[in-house]
Amino acid sequence: MEYLNDMALFVEVVKVRSFRKAAEGLDMPNSTLSRRISGLEKAIGLRLLHRTTRKIELTEAGQLYYERCKRIVDEARLAHEQLGEMLARPSGLLRASLPVDFANVYLAPLIAEFARQYPGISFDFDLTPRQVDLISEPVDVVIRMGEPPSSNLIARKLASLQRFLYASPRYLEVSGEPRSPVDLAHHDCLRLRGPGSDRWTLSGKGETEQVDIGGRFELNSVGMLRRLASLDLGITLLPEGIAAQDVAQGKLRRILPDWQGSPVSVYALTETRLLPAKTQRFIEFVRDKLAAQ
Known part of the structure; x- marks a missing residue:
């Protein structure tokens, strides 16, 4: 079971490519996080990360381990959230990348209504047309206009x-x-x-x-x-x-x-189909409201 905890820590480090940022997000000392990941590498017998003073990179073994671990961690988190929904409303920080003009005209009134309906959710919006890397950047959902590029991302159509x-x-x-x-x-x-x-x-x-x-x-x-x-x-x-x-x-x-x-x-893009409640509700809410317009 200790492996599962360390796997979750490893996934968070890889997501933000930084021990310091991951430690801040996890609310734990940087030294503790580094020690836990080093212990995980020793237990496995392979180096997972190349560390430098400026950044970290995955080794070949680390890339394979991350892909497997992320699915396991996402499944475990989703299981807990789905059970938690029986007792509480969705909550947490929703990070979304939105196209500027579509967000201002179409999404702003919907976001206001959604925020009133789910007071436990807070929001971090990045209004930009740039292509966001959902794997390496801490973003839950990207909304874009136009047909999505061919990729491994999960695309859900919101409107036409x-x-x-x-x-x-x-x-x-x-x-x-x-x-x-x-x-x-x-x-x-x-x-x-x-x-x-x-x-x-x-x-x-x-x-x-x-x-x-x-x-x-x-x-x-x-x-x-x-x-x-x-x-x-x-x-x-x-x-x-x-x-x-x-x-x-x-x-x-x-x-x-x-x-x-x-x-x-208009599409919502996510890295996985296994979405936390806050993200799933947001996508469904926007899709249903746009369909009714």
């Missing part, structure tokens, strides 16, 4: 957002307003970075059109697309909720109203 075409009144005054999808080929189009960014698929009037587009701006932020469009720099595809405020203020106008772009999917 319809997208429409928008431009500023000033841009349309200067450049003219498209009357059909093929006219977009002659306009500056603000594009979201990704595969197929130079071609938009539009549906409407019972048919589908694929239009080759061009323009000077390609980026990875939906909010920046909206902002540049409102500054008269071109036409862009946006979810209705993202564009709503600028439309209400007259900064953007929907064009080609009979047509819409291909929907953008």
